[in-house]
Amino acid sequence: MSDAEQRMSALNSGLAGTGYICGDDVTTAVYLAQALEKPVLVEGPPGVGKTELARAMASVTGRQLLRLQSYEGLDEGRALYEWKYGKQLLYTQVLRNRLGALLADTEDLDAAVGRLDGLGGGFFSEPFLDARPLLQALRAEQGAVLLIDEVDKSDPEFEAFLLEFLADFQVTIPEFGTVEATTAPLVFLTSNASRELSDALKRRCLHLHIPYPDRALERRILEQRVPDLGERLREEVVAFVHGLRELDLRKRPAISETLDWARTLVLLQAERLDADVVRRTLNVLLKFQDDVELATPRIREIQARQR
Amino acid sequence: MNHLLTEFVQLLRGARIDIGPVQTADAARALAAVGVTDRERVRRALAATLVKSQDQRATFDACFDRYFQVAGMPAAAEADDDAATDDATPEGDASTASPAAMPVSGGGLVRELESGDTAAVEARLAEAMAEADVASARHWTQTGVMTQRVRQALDLQAVDDAIRDRRAAGQAADQLAAGRAALDRRIRARVDQRVRLQAEAQAWTFRDRVLRQTPLSALDRRDQARMRELVQRLARRLAARHGRRRRRRDRGTLDARGTLRASLRWGGVPFRPQWKSRRRDRARVVVLCDVSQSVRGQAAVLLPFMHALQDVLPEVHSFVFASEPVDVTALFQRHHPAQAMEEALARYGNGSTDYGGTLARFDAVTDRLIQRQTTVVILGDGRNNYGDPGLPALERIAGRARELIWLNPEPERSWGTGDSEMPAYARRCTEALRCRTLRDLEWAVMELLRRTA
Numbered sequence: 001m002s003d004a005e006q007r008m009s010a011l012n013s014g015l016a017g018t019g020y021i022c023g024d025d026v027t028t029a030v031y032l033a034q035a036l037e038k039p040v041l042v043e044g045p046p047g048v049g050k051t052e053l054a055r056a057m058a059s060v061t062g063r064q065l066l067r068l069q070s071y072e073g074l075d076e077g078r079a080l081y082e083w084k085y086g087k088q089l090l091y092t093q094v095l096r097n098r099l100g101a102l103l104a105d106t107e108d109l110d111a112a113v114g115r116l117d118g119l120g121g122g123f124f125s126e127p128f129l130d131a132r133p134l135l136q137a138l139r140a141e142q143g144a145v146l147l148i149d150e151v152d153k154s155d156p157e158f159e160a161f162l163l164e165f166l167a168d169f170q171v172t173i174p175e176f177g178t179v180e181a182t183t184a185p186l187v188f189l190t191s192n193a194s195r196e197l198s199d200a201l202k203r204r205c206l207h208l209h210i211p212y213p214d215r216a217l218e219r220r221i222l223e224q225r226v227p228d229l230g231e232r233l234r235e236e237v238v239a240f241v242h243g244l245r246e247l248d249l250r251k252r253p254a255i256s257e258t259l260d261w262a263r264t265l266v267l268l269q270a271e272r273l274d275a276d277v278v279r280r281t282l283n284v285l286l287k288f289q290d291d292v293e294l295a296t297p298r299i300r301e302i303q304a305r306q307r
Numbered sequence: 308m309n310h311l312l313t314e315f316v317q318l319l320r321g322a323r324i325d326i327g328p329v330q331t332a333d334a335a336r337a338l339a340a341v342g343v344t345d346r347e348r349v350r351r352a353l354a355a356t357l358v359k360s361q362d363q364r365a366t367f368d369a370c371f372d373r374y375f376q377v378a379g380m381p382a383a384a385e386a387d388d389d390a391a392t393d394d395a396t397p398e399g400d401a402s403t404a405s406p407a408a409m410p411v412s413g414g415g416l417v418r419e420l421e422s423g424d425t426a427a428v429e430a431r432l433a434e435a436m437a438e439a440d441v442a443s444a445r446h447w448t449q450t451g452v453m454t455q456r457v458r459q460a461l462d463l464q465a466v467d468d469a470i471r472d473r474r475a476a477g478q479a480a481d482q483l484a485a486g487r488a489a490l491d492r493r494i495r496a497r498v499d500q501r502v503r504l505q506a507e508a509q510a511w512t513f514r515d516r517v518l519r520q521t522p523l524s525a526l527d528r529r530d531q532a533r534m535r536e537l538v539q540r541l542a543r544r545l546a547a548r549h550g551r552r553r554r555r556r557d558r559g560t561l562d563a564r565g566t567l568r569a570s571l572r573w574g575g576v577p578f579r580p581q582w583k584s585r586r587r588d589r590a591r592v593v594v595l596c597d598v599s600q601s602v603r604g605q606a607a608v609l610l611p612f613m614h615a616l617q618d619v620l621p622e623v624h625s626f627v628f629a630s631e632p633v634d635v636t637a638l639f640q641r642h643h644p645a646q647a648m649e650e651a652l653a654r655y656g657n658g659s660t661d662y663g664g665t666l667a668r669f670d671a672v673t674d675r676l677i678q679r680q681t682t683v684v685i686l687g688d689g690r691n692n693y694g695d696p697g698l699p700a701l702e703r704i705a706g707r708a709r710e711l712i713w714l715n716p717e718p719e720r721s722w723g724t725g726d727s728e729m730p731a732y733a734r735r736c737t738e739a740l741r742c743r744t745l746r747d748l749e750w751a752v753m754e755l756l757r758r759t760a
Contacts, residue, residue, distance in 0.1 A: 004342045029351075032341070036336050089576075203329060
């Protein structure tokens, strides 16, 4: 077994140890992200564990997880840093007298300004800086795991802003100069492909697509996450969900739905998966009434086919 | 390895996967990080660095499978091939005339062929293929030329000379001759495979270009799948570009009242200026599409296209008609566009075209739907079998809508000939555009996006 191979399999079992079971594609991408110090763009249908991957990596590497949820209108102020305006204002008020005394003996305005400048950064210095996730990630001593969630929801402008950050792990703050990462953070960007991301961004990232899991993988995930579910029931659950995914649904059930459903079945103390139980709990798996209506009459059919 | 990688990247580029030099460098680093001993691991590492979206993955896999078969990575087929060549070398000769007993002439290749050192010959072949620049071939007719070039690069002439010399001197040369024949077969197979790979990738790019200029009605079944893919790509591109444009228009003016209100937090100092952002009324696009025999080809492209644009076009409603308009919006929301289209055509596509009746009905049912913010798009050839053209109804629709765009698959010069009512229709529309090819359609949709923004 080669060195790289060993480290990758260690990574895979490490992830499994935190409850995140994944295939080789995922392990390779994450391993490369560490080796090449490049961000990973994780794509895939909702609910297959994109966000979860970052969380698992944080606990495997023992690094701090910083999360930045993207939305339309997200700007640098929310993502990178902001000045603590309130504190600045409060301090200028409180310190008004001291400042007055300090500047009392200056002759003219120029001299006063000169003296203020001599005080160091003053109100635009470290204590007044409110670091947001991106800056926190750069400054973390031990390195951090940075999760930029649903990056496709942000504006193209924000995406452009991310480019500098992702390429060199550094940002430029006008008042401060350039801040470089002490340890390169492990960056995950997730996308549900609601908007085509720019090529420039994609070029800077490793690409990872997490599809719906195959049966074996889903079985292992269920085994790990919902151990109370009996073996036979687990088999039936996986088979049924896979049958359901073949239907023309608006929102196909993903792993998170399978897990919810499995937990529901445990709670209901279901012994086996008969059509009645399925019908009563189908709304855990399917999130649209259309889908429920489409699937309900075909429950028996799906079960028969998967057997 | 680096040579293999750059050639592989060339191949991917040919197959329409854009890869920048930085990505190639990343791929090289990735390979160094994971090692090259395991084929699947190499595949995963290359995929992570070179592929940018999931729809490229299938193409990537196909290229990978074939390229790394040809180029001699540890693939099973490769090993078989070598074994076969070894068997072809007559063993008997080797024992009777041991290589050491013979005077060696003709250089390294002769020696390697005689001793059956396939690995060394293989390395030479790979080198010669690179030297002959086989990767630059663009068409299968170049196979012959390329083969000749590789032969020259390998200096097969020297081997032939050596065989002739030995035979003239009465020495055994059968083993060498057999080795040479086997090598020649291998050269031809290799070059052929490589050129074919290359030419195929080229052909796709070329075919796409042609497809965009082919009349939509002339597409045959085989092209239609390809066309759908093209339409999807186009729609996504337009969506991406358009999404950007809309944002840019949104900012600009200072919201004085808002700024004042916000400044109260900081003792009246306007720390944070507020900007006006206009909330637009939800614009709407209503498509009325002729699905009778004559315009089918275009309809089959336009409707799925409009729905693929759903992300940027605020709200798309579609109607199809032959003799009377039917609302198919729900159909398109429920099903995959291609499937919905097929169903719409099968269900409503029969019957003769009646523009007069259709427009009158359309006017009546869209009374609520078409309003000040609505853009109406009509796709049809305007050929009405000399019936009532229904101009008053069209005028009413045009009056209610913000604009009315007519897309006609016929070229302008035939508008107005025979039973075509097109000139009269065109006068009542904000714009009448020709929409014969995908390129026309792309242009028309760009226009539409600009207007609905």
